[in-house]
Amino acid sequence: MVPTIALAPASGKWQSARDWRRGSPGEGFDLPAPMHGFANPARFLRMARWLMPLLLVSGLLLSLGAVLYGMLVVPPDRLMGETVRILYIHVPAAWLGMAGWSTIAIASLVELVWRHPLAAIAGRAAAVPGAMFTAICLITGSIWARPTWGTWWVWDGRLTSYLVLLFLYFGYIALSGAAQRDMVSGSGGNRITAIFGLVGAINIPIINRSVVWWNSLHQPPSITAGKSSIDGTFLWPLLIAALGFSLIFGGVVLARMRMLLADIQAEARLRRKALA
Amino acid sequence: MSDIKPAGGIKPKHQRLVLVVIALVALVGAGLLAAYALSNQASYFYVPADLMKDPPEQGRAIRLGGMVEKGSLKTQADGITIDFVVGDGKARVPVRFTGITPDLFVEGSGVVAEGRMEGQTFVADNLLAKHDENYVPRQMGDMTEAQAKAVVAETK
Numbered sequence: 001m002v003p004t005i006a007l008a009p010a011s012g013k014w015q016s017a018r019d020w021r022r023g024s025p026g027e028g029f030d031l032p033a034p035m036h037g038f039a040n041p042a043r044f045l046r047m048a049r050w051l052m053p054l055l056l057v058s059g060l061l062l063s064l065g066a067v068l069y070g071m072l073v074v075p076p077d078r079l080m081g082e083t084v085r086i087l088y089i090h091v092p093a094a095w096l097g098m099a100g101w102s103t104i105a106i107a108s109l110v111e112l113v114w115r116h117p118l119a120a121i122a123g124r125a126a127a128v129p130g131a132m133f134t135a136i137c138l139i140t141g142s143i144w145a146r147p148t149w150g151t152w153w154v155w156d157g158r159l160t161s162y163l164v165l166l167f168l169y170f171g172y173i174a175l176s177g178a179a180q181r182d183m184v185s186g187s188g189g190n191r192i193t194a195i196f197g198l199v200g201a202i203n204i205p206i207i208n209r210s211v212v213w214w215n216s217l218h219q220p221p222s223i224t225a226g227k228s229s230i231d232g233t234f235l236w237p238l239l240i241a242a243l244g245f246s247l248i249f250g251g252v253v254l255a256r257m258r259m260l261l262a263d264i265q266a267e268a269r270l271r272r273k274a275l276a
Numbered sequence: 277m278s279d280i281k282p283a284g285g286i287k288p289k290h291q292r293l294v295l296v297v298i299a300l301v302a303l304v305g306a307g308l309l310a311a312y313a314l315s316n317q318a319s320y321f322y323v324p325a326d327l328m329k330d331p332p333e334q335g336r337a338i339r340l341g342g343m344v345e346k347g348s349l350k351t352q353a354d355g356i357t358i359d360f361v362v363g364d365g366k367a368r369v370p371v372r373f374t375g376i377t378p379d380l381f382v383e384g385s386g387v388v389a390e391g392r393m394e395g396q397t398f399v400a401d402n403l404l405a406k407h408d409e410n411y412v413p414r415q416m417g418d419m420t421e422a423q424a425k426a427v428v429a430e431t432k
Binding site for chain 1: 289292293296299300303304307311314315318319320321322323341377378379380381382385388402403404405406407408409410411412413
């Protein structure tokens with residue numbers, strides 16, 4: 001028996017959740033009832049169509065406002081002077097670099113346990129913007145470190161574990177891309193990618209705790225549960241920038257999920273034409 | 277649906293959930309053990325108390341981190357050599373450095389010095405300023421703590 005291409009509907013159009021069933025017997029997805037709604041690709045795409053621009057536009061407005069406010073209005077810091085302004089890009093980017101891998105980890109868990117048809121796609125969609133924010137965080141941090149610490153880079157716990165996160169992203173992107181190309185042969189590539197996503201998540205608490213466990217040049221966390229050692233003048237625009245960046249991240253993930261689904265659909269169509 | 281129930285009556289998805297949770301617990305445990313074992317090796321610098329407890333060999337390249345003690349900073353006659361004391365509340369180490377200091381290097385703030393012990397003095401080749409977790413606007417930084425509190429209370 002020729003294994004069917006996962007996610008590709010026979011008719012070329014998605015109508016119901018049944019279209020998502022994987023090829024071989026016993027491999028069908030098995031979702032708890034509340035997740036069934038979103039397993040319907042047509043419904044997911046309908047929702048993504050209006051949610052994506054909403055997230056992108058509101059996120060762009062919020063982050064633009066907050067970053068401009070941080071660049072022009074916020075007073076210079078007592079010690080750092082003007083370089084404090086890089087905070088408004090560095091901190092939201094750092095948060096999203098880690099939130100991006102957390103998204104991958106959750107998607108991987110859902111893929112492994114419930115075999116949700118959208119899980120592998122969501123993980124793959126989150127990887128590229130996550131890697132981009134990780135790179136932005138490392139670059140802006142380096143630019144800030146030169147005038148503040150007196151060096152571009154040091155191999156302390158925080159910086160090293162964050163650089164490892166960037167390499168994990170590269171690995172995940174390569175692996176998920178290969179799994180996608182291999183889908184026809186049904187080699188279980190998505191499962192290998194998901195295992196990598198879960199194992200890589202161990203780095204997230206290490207990044208978070210690195211400045212507490214080990215002496216590091218990077219400062220300890222300024223914002224801990226309910227408390228902040230960042231003055232209110234600096235803090236409010238920072239929180240708004242973090243919210244704005246997060247909305248942009250959500251919008252980009254939805255856009256990439258739509259793109260990946262369209263890719264799969266087009267691929268299936270081509271294959272059918274080639275067979276006919 | 278497509279679930280083939282094994283004799284035990286456990287659904288495959290529940291079996292997978294249990295397996296993944298066990299794997300995750302093992303993984304996190306391994307990670308924590310590794311981090312715990314690394315606790316000394318992965319530190320970027322020693323604090324003065326570490327040097328007192330376990331003195332390193334003379335001349336071995338190490339990093340020393342701590343606070344520059346208030347009132348300890350003295351410039352030598354040549355104008356570019358400075359002496360100061362790095363402390364962590366438990367021990368104090370005198371440091372000598374020749375060269376240009378980073379902008380954030382001031383008394384009472386954090387510093388990481390790269391160099392070696394020569395006698396009882398730490399001779400630094402390079403100084404890195406360590407920023408703490410506090411972010412305070414310039415105007416408020418010049419106030420005393422009580423004044424700053426009053427301003428914050430007013431603007432609340």
